[in-house]
Amino acid sequence: MLRKIKRSGAGYVLPAVLVVAVVMLYPLFYTLIMGFFNNTLFMQTPVFCGISQYKKLFGDKVFIGSIGNTLLWTFGSVFFQFGLGFIMALVLHQPFVKGKTFIRILLMIPWVTPSIIGSVVWKWMYNADYGIINFIFCSLGIIETNQTWLSNPKVAMWSVIAVNTWKMFPFILLMIEAALQSVSKDLKEAAVIDGANILDIFKNVTWPSIAATCYSTILLMIIWTLNAFTFIYAMTEGGPAHKTEVMAMYIYKRAFMDYDFGMASAASAVLFVLSMSVSLVYLYLTREKEGK
Secondary structure: OHHHHOOOOOOHHHHHHHHHHHHHHHHHHHHHHHOEEHHHHHHHOOOOOOOOOHHHHHHHHHHHHHHHHHHHHHHHHHHHHHHHHHHHHHOOOOOOOOOHHHHHHHHHHHHHHHHHHHHHHHHHHOOOOOOHHHHHHHOOOOOOOOOOOOHHHHHHHHHHHHHHHHHHHHHHHHHHHHHHHOHHHHHHHHHHHOOOHHHHHHHHHHHHHHHHHHHHHHHHHHHHHHHHHHHHHHHHOOOOOOOOOOOHHHHHHHOOOOEEEHHHHHHHHHHHHHHHHHHHHHHHHHHHHHEE
């Protein structure tokens, strides 16, 4: 029996499957189940309550607001991360750019910087009294007076999105630049001989070669950002007035500030469904484009 398993290849992946089952699947199913139980720090045993937790959850305006904040946080971050990373990758790929190794090392600094350290540095930079952001913008005439970037409900989320973009765009740059280096030079030369211009080469040669990498990278960034809240926790703690409180932050507060583990589990289940839904929709749309 063991020989058959080894020959089929299952024996090689079985340890990894067991690790995933213990580390990921068990906590996931346990959390989904606990969403149907009333469970707080002061209760000796959880009490089954059906879907009442979910009714209470969707009756909470803060939670409903956190869903919108999560979508804004996710798609706003991914849009700017991918846009900046894509442009920088195209620029670095050009033959006329000198000192590429040094530039790559410099651009990798945000990505390798621990998020909590980056949060503290950017919080200082955003400070209304002595922050360098206000100093630069006032010097350029963009603003007339110092702004409270992290305390203003209108710009707080966008301020944190800017920090998240700074942190993660180097990852996209690396992925896309690696994909660009795999594009066939022979195809480009053939396209030039046929009279194709830069846009034609990008559309018909470059993009088809890097599209799969771009789609996969965007999907990864969507999943990561949906579940991320380090910058929000360290810089705004969900404020002001819950304007930056994403679902992950809401879950954290419910679990470790209110000690309402049942509600936190229910909210986690909703976040899981949202993550899966967004990912599946994105995969469907990208496959439709690839099919065309």
